[in-house]
Amino acid sequence: MPQSQTLSGGFADPARQSAHAFRSVMEAMARPGSLHDITGAEPPASLSVATGAVLLTLCDTDTPVHLAGDADCATVRDWIAFHTGAPFCGPADCMFALGTWQALAPLSAFPTGTAQYPDRSATMIVEVPQLSASGATLTGPGIKDNASLSLPETRAFRDNHALFPLGLDFIFTSGSRLAALPRSTEVR
Amino acid sequence: MKDGFDQNAPRKSWMGLLAKAPEGRAAALLDGAMARPSFTWLRAPEIGTTMVRARAGGTGTSFNLGEVTVTRCALTLEGGPVGHAYIRGRRKADAEAAALIDALMQTDRAGVLQAEVLDRLHAEAAAAKADRAGKAAATKVDFFTMVRGED
Amino acid sequence: MYVAVKGGERAIENAHAWLAEERRGDPGVAELDVAQIRQQLGLAVNRVMAEGSLYDPDLAALAIKQARGDLIEAIFLIRAYRTTLPRFGASTPVDTGAMACDRRISATFKDLPGGQILGPTFDYTHRLLDFKLAAEGEVPDAPKRDADLADVPHVTGFLNREGLIEEAPQDDTPPPDLTREPLEMPADRALRLQALARADEGFTLGLAYSTQRGYARNHAFVGELRIGSVPVEMEIPELGFAVEIGEITLTECETVNQFKGSKTEPPQFTRGYGLVFGQTERKAISMALVDRALRWEELGEDDQGAPAQDAEFVLYHADNIQATGFLEHIKLPHYVDFQSELELVRKLRREAGAHQVQEAAE
Numbered sequence: 001m002p003q004s005q006t007l008s009g010g011f012a013d014p015a016r017q018s019a020h021a022f023r024s025v026m027e028a029m030a031r032p033g034s035l036h037d038i039t040g041a042e043p044p045a046s047l048s049v050a051t052g053a054v055l056l057t058l059c060d061t062d063t064p065v066h067l068a069g070d071a072d073c074a075t076v077r078d079w080i081a082f083h084t085g086a087p088f089c090g091p092a093d094c095m096f097a098l099g100t101w102q103a104l105a106p107l108s109a110f111p112t113g114t115a116q117y118p119d120r121s122a123t124m125i126v127e128v129p130q131l132s133a134s135g136a137t138l139t140g141p142g143i144k145d146n147a148s149l150s151l152p153e154t155r156a157f158r159d160n161h162a163l164f165p166l167g168l169d170f171i172f173t174s175g176s177r178l179a180a181l182p183r184s185t186e187v188r
Numbered sequence: 189m190k191d192g193f194d195q196n197a198p199r200k201s202w203m204g205l206l207a208k209a210p211e212g213r214a215a216a217l218l219d220g221a222m223a224r225p226s227f228t229w230l231r232a233p234e235i236g237t238t239m240v241r242a243r244a245g246g247t248g249t250s251f252n253l254g255e256v257t258v259t260r261c262a263l264t265l266e267g268g269p270v271g272h273a274y275i276r277g278r279r280k281a282d283a284e285a286a287a288l289i290d291a292l293m294q295t296d297r298a299g300v301l302q303a304e305v306l307d308r309l310h311a312e313a314a315a316a317k318a319d320r321a322g323k324a325a326a327t328k329v330d331f332f333t334m335v336r337g338e339d
Numbered sequence: 340m341y342v343a344v345k346g347g348e349r350a351i352e353n354a355h356a357w358l359a360e361e362r363r364g365d366p367g368v369a370e371l372d373v374a375q376i377r378q379q380l381g382l383a384v385n386r387v388m389a390e391g392s393l394y395d396p397d398l399a400a401l402a403i404k405q406a407r408g409d410l411i412e413a414i415f416l417i418r419a420y421r422t423t424l425p426r427f428g429a430s431t432p433v434d435t436g437a438m439a440c441d442r443r444i445s446a447t448f449k450d451l452p453g454g455q456i457l458g459p460t461f462d463y464t465h466r467l468l469d470f471k472l473a474a475e476g477e478v479p480d481a482p483k484r485d486a487d488l489a490d491v492p493h494v495t496g497f498l499n500r501e502g503l504i505e506e507a508p509q510d511d512t513p514p515p516d517l518t519r520e521p522l523e524m525p526a527d528r529a530l531r532l533q534a535l536a537r538a539d540e541g542f543t544l545g546l547a548y549s550t551q552r553g554y555a556r557n558h559a560f561v562g563e564l565r566i567g568s569v570p571v572e573m574e575i576p577e578l579g580f581a582v583e584i585g586e587i588t589l590t591e592c593e594t595v596n597q598f599k600g601s602k603t604e605p606p607q608f609t610r611g612y613g614l615v616f617g618q619t620e621r622k623a624i625s626m627a628l629v630d631r632a633l634r635w636e637e638l639g640e641d642d643q644g645a646p647a648q649d650a651e652f653v654l655y656h657a658d659n660i661q662a663t664g665f666l667e668h669i670k671l672p673h674y675v676d677f678q679s680e681l682e683l684v685r686k687l688r689r690e691a692g693a694h695q696v697q698e699a700a701e
Contacts, residue, residue, distance in 0.1 A: 007230040007262060007270060007577065014234075061428050062519060081576040082231075082262075085428055196580045204570070204583030236425040237393065238573050238584065241432045241514065244528055244612050244630075245593065246493050248507030250432045251514045251529035253536050254616055256394040256571060258427055258584055274427070274575060276585025277395065317439060322483030324441050327457040 006078035009042035011056055021057040025171065028180035033138045033147030035131065038178050044075040047127070050173035051098065054125055059096060061085040066094035066110075069103025071127070091122075098125045101152040112166040121183075123169045128152060131174040140185040149179055157187040202293055202306050206286035207275040209309050215285035221304035222297065224288060225265055233261040233280035259283040269294040362407050376400035385588075385617025386410055390659060391417030392518070392537040394587050394616050411539075411659050418660050431581055433569045435591050435614070437490050440567040442618075445494050447560045447595055453491030458566060459618075494563040495593050495610060504595065504608040524651050531633055531654060532626075536615055538657035540622045546647045547628035555632045555645035559611060562595035566618050590615050592623040596631050601639030609638060629653060 011017040017040040024036040043052030059065055065086045067076060080086055091097060091109035104124060113121035128150070135150040136157075149172075151157060160167045160183055167183030181187070206214050218224070237255040244251060260274045261283045271291025273283040292301055363370065377384055377400035387399035391414045398417060406412035442458025445451050457463070459481075498504035514529040522534065535543065550557060568586045575582055592613035600606035611631025613623035632647035646652055656662065 007264070010231065061426055078577070085576060196578075199578075200580060200582050204572075207582070207584045208570075208586055234425070236427045237421065238427050238571070239429040239516070240394065240571055240587065241430050242435070242589075242614050243432045243507070243509070244532055245495065245507030245610050246435045246591065246612075247509060249510040249514070249527075249529050250512070251532040251536075252429070252516050252518075253433075253533070253614060254389070254392040254394060255421060255424075255426070255518075256430075256585070256587060257398070257424070258573075260427060262577070272575065272578060274573060274582060274584045276571065276587070278397070318486065318488070319483070320441065321439065321486035321488055323481045324456050324458060325484040325486035326482040327442075327459075328484070329455040329457060 006044070006075060007082050009044075009052065009079065010083045011040050011053075013040075014056075017053075018057045021053045024178065025054060025057060025180070028171065028178055029142075029169070029182050031142045031147075032140065032181050032185040033133065033143065033149040033179060035133060036178050037176050039176050044079050046070060046073065046076060047079075047098075048173045049176045050178040051125055051127060054171055054173065054178065055080060055086075055096075055098070056083055058123070059084040059086040061087070063095040064089040064093055066091050066097040066122075068097060068099030071099045071103065094122050096123050096125060098127075100127050107156055107160070107168060110168055112160075112163055112168060115166070118165045118167075121166065121168060123171060125171045125173060126152070128172050128174050131172055131177045131179055137188045138181070138185050139188070142182075143185070149181065151181070151187065154187050157181060157185070161186055199290070199293070203272070203274075203286070203290060205306055205309050205313065206273065206289055208313060209282070209286075210312075211277075211279060211282060213312070214289060214305065214309065215281060217305040217308055218285050218289055218301075221300055225292070227263045227265050227271075227288065227291070230262040230264055230270065231260070233259055233283045235259050235278045235280070238274075261287050263287050263291060265291045265295070267295075362405075371404060373397060373400045373404060376403050382618060383408075383410060385619050386540060386622070387413045387417055389616040389619050389622060390414045390537055390539060391421070393417050393421045411663055415660050415663070428573055428576075430571045430573045430584075433571060433587075433589070435565070435569060435589065436493055438565055438567040438569045438589070438591070439488075440491055440565050441588075442566040442620075443491055443563070444565075445561065445563045447562050448494055448497070451494055451497070451563075491565075493593070495595070498562075498595065498608060502607075505604070505610060507610065522654060524654075526650055526654055528630075528634070528637075531650065532612065532614070532630060534654045534657060535613075535626045535629060538626070539659035539662070540619075540625070542657050542659070543622060543625040543629055546632075546653060547625035549645065550628050550632045550647045555635065555643050555648045557609075557611075557628075557631050558597035559594040559628050559631060560596070561624060561627075562593045562610075564590070564592045564620060564624065566590045566620065588617055590617065590619045590623040592620065592627040594624075594627040594631055598638070603639035609634070 021038050021040060024038045028034060028036050038050045038053045041049055041052030041056050043049070059080065063086050065080060065088055067088060077088060092111060094110065097104060097110060104126060110122040110124070111120060113119060130150065132150045134148050136148065136154050138147045138149055164183050169183055170181040172179050172181070236258055238258045239255050240253045241250050242253045243249065256276055257278050258274060258276055259279050262270060262272045264270045269291045271287035271289070273286035273290060275283050275286055289301055289305060292298070377396050380403065383403055384396050384399045387402055387410055388394050388396065391399065398420065399413065402413035402416040403410065405416060440456055442460060443453065443456045445455065449455070495504055499506065515527065517530060517533055522530065566588070568588050570583045570586050572581045572583050594611040596609045596611060598604070598607055598609040609631065611627040613626030613630065615623045615626060629647055632645070633650050633653060635642060635648050642648060
């Protein structure tokens with residue numbers, strides 16, 4: 001029955017699992033480029049396990065979500081609605097955006113915060129085919145010397161960093177793996 | 189899922205009735221009517237809030253009045269029917285009973301539950317409402333104009 | 340400069356133990372249970388729900404017991420508990436026109452359709468202490484009469500038909516929420532009403548009284564005051580339709596205010612609105628008067644410089660938990676801050692002393 005598919009797959013033990021998942025997302029943001037395993041969610045097949053866990057942990061009725069490209073389908077919408085209650089919206093009003101790198105372009109459509117409230121910006125959840133500690137070089141807060149991360153490109157992240165303290169923050173997901181790139185990180 | 193208003197009306201009606209039932213009442217009537225079937229939680233009972241909105245002047249701009257505690261849960265019976273409950277207050281056992289009844293109302297047990305649970309809840313709610321309205325009516329004022337002054 | 344200190348744990352533990360003992364009082368006297376507070380101190384429970392901004396009579400009763408009857412402390416406990424709960428969503432706006440009224444009175448129309456219903460009111464009591472209540476006793480059932488269960492229309496609706504009162508057109512813009520975004524000026528009416536609904540009753544009453552005494556006088560009449568229960572309906576995303584999740588008791592007050600017209604508006608009656616959780620009519624009437632006073636700008640009235648017209652003054656000082664938090668924190672240790680003050684005064688005195696010695700030497 002299709003209903004059961006969208007209504008199952010949440011955290012079985014929400015208090016513990018969301019605390020673990022939150023810890024992973026926080027560590028990932030605090031140490032840009034570090035890789036973390038994050039499990040416990042069973043979202044619809046088109047989403048990775050890591051994306052599912054991030055959504056369950058960070059989204060609720062107060063966090064409008066933008067679904068880009070193939071992520072915007074009835075199954076995903078119903079799953080997010082049931083498990084998080086998050087409303088759906090266009091890119092300009094979202095707090096979280098979800099999709100592949102191609103589907104999320106152009107980044108200029110997303111809010112980067114205001115001078116008074118830099119936190120009123122979007123966090124991008126980017127589904128990538130693979131995620132490894134190689135590729136672009138990262139430096140900045142939370143990184144000792146430097147780190148490497150397989151980013152889809154570098155230019156967009158350099159432009160984003162130039163907006164600091166405004167800007168977008170990124171969470172990359174692949175399977176059960178997750179890494180993050182906050183606006184404070186320099187990308188070379 | 190998203191059917192027209194009329195198709196949802198019966199379910200809206202029984203879910204509202206179950207939510208408004210006094211503490212423990214729906215569970216007691218359910219247990220009196222049948223043995224509870226086995227089920228799987230889709231969402232175990234959890235307590236949260238709903239922001240109550242109202243309108244300025246009763247009809248105008250909507251505003252946030254304040255929150256109310258709510259318990260909700262969702263479960264599925266063997267064979268597929270899904271039951272939901274959203275009820276005011278912190279009442280996990282009542283939410284479970286309400287979701288079970290909601291699920292069972294989508295099965296061939298609907299007739300029994302309608303008679304043994306819903307009709308009785310409805311009658312009890314109507315009696316309680318009439319009782320309170322009766323007390324209010326007894327405090328209704330009948331004015332007699334004695335003199336109408338000009339100042 | 341910060342100084343790390345250690346100690347006091349034992350003193351704090353012992354203070355808590357004594358607090359618990361004092362809360363219980365003489366063990367020879369029966370202990371209050373939460374249900375007794377909910378049932379027999381209902382108006383205190385209502386105030387805690389209203390200003391705690393969380394409708395849950397059992398929690399409010401528990402908070403009153405824990406706070407030893409200090410209602411602001413109880414409201415603090417409710418506000419703190421509320422922050423631990425996830426929010427599932429928002430209700431559709433409640434329809435107070437469909438209220439099952441326990442009480443419904445109008446000071447402006449005596450013969451209103453639906454009638455004047457006094458309800459369980461103190462209004463016509465003599466305010467003489469009733470020593471019978473000091474003894475236990477059974478209370479007889481209240482009398483009943485056949486009731487008409489139809490909805491009772493709002494009084495302002497009658498004036499609307501003649502066009503004598505300003506309209507309140509429906510607006511479904513999602514309202515701002517001061518529990519989610521910090522309160523910022525200018526605050527629109529939706530935000531002001533939210534702040535007033537949870538505002539301190541005493542503060543709101545004082546401001547409302549000031550408008551009656553002439554500070555931004557706006558000649559308010561209680562067009563209608565109603566108390567009763569309304570269903571709360573909520574859109575359930577996974578179902579795709581709205582269901583009733585229960586009923587709550589509300590007090591609603593609409594004032595009808597004389598208005599001579601302004602540059603932008605014709606002479607007509609204007610409205611003030613009060614809506615509060617529970618049976619809380621003093622607060623609801625106060626809220627309606629303050630709401631009306633705060634509307635001076637949109638109605639094109641003059642700013643008389645009255646406190647009740649100053650939205651920033653009213654809204655930033657109306658919340659008793661913000662107020663008590665800031666006020667009471669000054670009794671807590673400020674040793675570090677004060678140490679620097681001491682250093683400064685000593686230094687100034689040394690310098691002044693050195694100056695005198697130098698002058699004497701010259």
